[in-house]
Amino acid sequence: MANFQKGKVDIVAVAKAAKVSASTVSRTFNHPDLVNPATRKKINRAVQKLGYIRNRAAQTMHGKRSGTIGLVVPTINYAIFAEVIQAFSDSIDQAGFSLLLASHGYDLDREYAMVRKLLEHRVDGVALVGLEHSEATIRLIEQQDIPALEIWNYAETSELPCVGADNRQAGRMAAEHLLALGHRDIGLIFPDTIGNDRASHRLSAVLEALGSRNITVPDHRKSEAPYSVSQAKQATLDLLARHPHPTALLCGNDVIAQGALFAAQKLGLNVPDDLSIIGIGDFKGSMDVEPGLTTIRIPAETIGTLAGERFTDYITSDDPTNFRVCCELKCIVRGTTGNITMPPGASRET
Structure with missing residues (x-):
């Protein structure tokens, strides 16, 4: 013993x-x-x-850093943020920092409470997902004069330093891919946009891109689903119950897109000959479904790594300067989208 x-x-x-x-x-x-x-x-x-x-607490009482960084994410229930969290954690670890993780469940008031708790633990900095936060959260960060970072999203006008992707561009790229294939009757399945600027930015850009081609999406071609494959599958079944069904579905993320694919297969539809499906994210597993999912790749690992590197430099710098980093998006064409005029069995580029 x-x-x-x-x-x-x-x-x-x-x-x-x-x-x-x-x-x-x-x-x-x-x-x-x-x-x-x-x-x-x-x-x-x-x-x-x-x-x-x-004794980190004793260190912070004497004005030294705690060696910790707080990260508040919308959810840890699904794989959406797993890759960026891991990359961010690995990156700050290289600089000698540890990660404290909290989630707010897409509730910006709860995000404020999580930030307060992290600051009570005397973290050296706090990272938040997205660009949309409550006034109370931004005010608290300013009052405490704590280094803060917005991760996952990018905007030239962000209040805080940010490292991420342009979600409006992601939505635009997804819509343009379907339009280039000849699709005009397009259904939309997105998560609730309240407290979720990633979804709202993507959706608004999709509608703008379609509108530029004089395409409007009627209400019966729109559906809402949370980040759940099973619930997205049911939302898709409901949307496709009305005939004729759209020629393509544009989904707000890959989780929803996978649910849409399973729904189409349940109905006996051939993807992409009967129905094209595109997601946004290119999460792990998106290339492994059958057929592989066409999607807009958001470089989660790159975002997490760069965010960790830039933020630890920012925290430890004697003269920190604001920064905004935009990571490149890419349309990954796999097996779930095809030209609307393509006959069954025709060869496709993957």
């Missing part, structure tokens, strides 16, 4: 076990690049043996 230490181990005990000074132990944690690798290895062995944990 392990022989547990009585009481909490302090930095002096670690230094004694590693046969170094307490200042060397401190330097190993705060500036590891300044410590000899062999010495770091001895200290790390002592830390593991004694179960030493740094």
